[in-house]
Amino acid sequence: MKPRISLSALSRRSFLRTGAGAAALVGLAGSTVRAAPAAAAARPNPWAYDLRGFERTDPKLIQYRELRRFSCGRGEARRLALGPDNRLWVAVGNYACAFSETGNPVAEIPFSNPVRCVAISAEGEVVVGLRDHLEVFDADGRRQAVWESPGKKTWFTGLAVAKDAVFAADSGQRVVLRYDRTGRLRGRIGGKDPDRGIPGLVLPSPYLDVELHPDGLLRLNNAGRHKVEAYTFTGDLAVSWGKPTMGIEGFCGCCNPVGLTLLPDGRFITCEKGLPRVKVYSLHGEFEGVVAGVESFPQNARVGTGDAPGEGVRASLDAVADRAGRIFILDTITGEIRLMVRNESA
Amino acid sequence: MPDVPSPTPPPVNRRQFLRDGTRLAAMTGLGALIGLAATRTSAARGYVWQINPARCVYCGNCATACVLKPSAVKCVQSYPICGYCDLCTGYFVPEPNGLNTGAENQVCPTAAIERKFIEDPYYEYNIDEDLCIGCAKCVEGCTRFGNGSFYLQVRHDRCLNCNECSIARVCAGDAFRRVPLTDPYVIKTTAHE
Numbered sequence: 001m002k003p004r005i006s007l008s009a010l011s012r013r014s015f016l017r018t019g020a021g022a023a024a025l026v027g028l029a030g031s032t033v034r035a036a037p038a039a040a041a042a043r044p045n046p047w048a049y050d051l052r053g054f055e056r057t058d059p060k061l062i063q064y065r066e067l068r069r070f071s072c073g074r075g076e077a078r079r080l081a082l083g084p085d086n087r088l089w090v091a092v093g094n095y096a097c098a099f100s101e102t103g104n105p106v107a108e109i110p111f112s113n114p115v116r117c118v119a120i121s122a123e124g125e126v127v128v129g130l131r132d133h134l135e136v137f138d139a140d141g142r143r144q145a146v147w148e149s150p151g152k153k154t155w156f157t158g159l160a161v162a163k164d165a166v167f168a169a170d171s172g173q174r175v176v177l178r179y180d181r182t183g184r185l186r187g188r189i190g191g192k193d194p195d196r197g198i199p200g201l202v203l204p205s206p207y208l209d210v211e212l213h214p215d216g217l218l219r220l221n222n223a224g225r226h227k228v229e230a231y232t233f234t235g236d237l238a239v240s241w242g243k244p245t246m247g248i249e250g251f252c253g254c255c256n257p258v259g260l261t262l263l264p265d266g267r268f269i270t271c272e273k274g275l276p277r278v279k280v281y282s283l284h285g286e287f288e289g290v291v292a293g294v295e296s297f298p299q300n301a302r303v304g305t306g307d308a309p310g311e312g313v314r315a316s317l318d319a320v321a322d323r324a325g326r327i328f329i330l331d332t333i334t335g336e337i338r339l340m341v342r343n344e345s346a
Numbered sequence: 347m348p349d350v351p352s353p354t355p356p357p358v359n360r361r362q363f364l365r366d367g368t369r370l371a372a373m374t375g376l377g378a379l380i381g382l383a384a385t386r387t388s389a390a391r392g393y394v395w396q397i398n399p400a401r402c403v404y405c406g407n408c409a410t411a412c413v414l415k416p417s418a419v420k421c422v423q424s425y426p427i428c429g430y431c432d433l434c435t436g437y438f439v440p441e442p443n444g445l446n447t448g449a450e451n452q453v454c455p456t457a458a459i460e461r462k463f464i465e466d467p468y469y470e471y472n473i474d475e476d477l478c479i480g481c482a483k484c485v486e487g488c489t490r491f492g493n494g495s496f497y498l499q500v501r502h503d504r505c506l507n508c509n510e511c512s513i514a515r516v517c518a519g520d521a522f523r524r525v526p527l528t529d530p531y532v533i534k535t536t537a538h539e
Contacts, residue, residue: 045405045406046406047404047406047409047455047481047482048404048406048483049483049486049490050440051490202432202467203429204428204429204430204493205429205493224429224431224467225467244433245441253433253435253490253491253492254429254433254434254491255429255492273491274435274491304486304489304491305486305490307403313494
């Protein structure tokens with residue numbers, strides 16, 4: 001015979017005890033189910049792309065310190081230039097903006113398309129590079145000329161202005177175009193030409209830069225070959241230097257350096273992306289020291305890593321040096337410009 | 347010549363009118379039913395899991411959390427974006443001994459990336475999906491230094507389309523989304539912008 005179950009036999013105490021036990025079990029099961037994804041997400045990644053060994057700079061190599069920094073106030077900063085009046089011009093968003101060296105905005109030229117690069121002539125003329133053409137403005141920001149686009153593939157990313165010429169780095173066509181000051185195309189520099197011993201520019205990403213060296217030659221960054229190359233104005237390759245390595249003495253990743261500038265004595269300042277760092281090289285291309293290492297650009301360095309998803313191709317640096325040898329660095333991720341001065345001990 | 351009056355069309359009688367009207371209504375109804383059925387079918391089964399590459403943080407969970415072994419997530423290559431680099435940071439470890447196909451030089455733990463010479467100094471990189479485990483190590487190398495032409499995608503010829511995707515539950519970047527079956531892949535086409 002079945003025993004009769006008497007509800008009155010369940011005391012309040014045993015009811016509460018049983019209920020509390022059941023609730024605890026349910027809670028434990030629920031928290032386990034919820035914690036499983038969190039635990040999996042927090043598990044160390046056995047396939048991490050490990051660059052920790054290259055992200056620290058030997059302090060003995062750092063020759064500069066930061067004096068100050070300011071924001072250029074807009075997103076999508078790309079290139080930096082210095083005018084003869086020490087105004088800093090920034091290609092940022094759809095603007096070419098000028099700042100004093102302390103960061104006060106002093107001029108602004110708006111465009112309907114992104115500004116890719118900017119350069120200032122000795123007379124103060126402002127040459128602005130948009131994706132496929134150049135525009136020239138007087139020192140007061142009045143438009144003087146719009147130059148014809150050289151081609152559909154054109155992607156201007158760097159500019160240099162000489163007394164009689166404008167050199168425009170066209171990463172889309174993988175050449176530097178030489179214009180006269182009226183906008184007439186006079187030559188192409190850096191294109192592949194085996195007969196002249198020119199290997200050609202390799203530019204996986206749009207970062208071709210051009211600088212006028214005091215020795216009378218142009219300097220280009222052949223990023224895909226990890227080299228800085230010197231060309232005559234007529235397009236002959238004179239010399240090149242640089243080597244690929246994640247180590248501090250060379251150029252890292254697939255395509256670096258992304259930016260070039262010159263110190264008053266002709267030594268080189270190079271900018272890299274991926275491992276964002278700015279370094280000094282001698283006239284002959286020997287590594288001399290570091291202006292700012294990876295740890296100086298924490299946000300920039302995280303782009304394209306697991307910490308900050310996004311396209312690493314957008315994260316770069318650019319630099320200019322003034323007549324005193326001080327270096328201004330533009331961080332394209334933070335939009336900040338830093339003034340770096342040489343350590344007395346360096 | 348006197349005008350000859352054109353013959354007038356015979357009047358539509360009530361029976362004809364009702365018959366034609368009924369036919370038209372039946373056809374319209376049938377079309378609407380077919381349309382509704384088609385829509386209902388795609389609404390019920392019309393979404394699949396996919397990874398938004400802009401949110402991917404290369405956590406490695408795609409390789410381990412999928413119910414399939416190897417995972418249904420694979421690295422894919424966007425050829426229009428690829429720089430065809432000699433020193434591809436998606437293919438080579440950060441400091442390779444040499445730019446060759448030696449196992450010690452390769453980022454990929456399963457050697458799923460084929461390196462093929464095109465012309466000096468360009469190389470093409472192809473993914474062998476049978477070998478790829480979806481770990482994203484190459485994706486991080488490519489995205490950090492290069493143009494981001496390598497990225498992860500759920501391959502729908504393999505994916506079981508589980509109602510509750512086990513990778514989506516643990517995705518560290520919250521990159522998994524349901525996307526319409528009619529548009530099941532994210533196609534990266536440009537690196538310059």
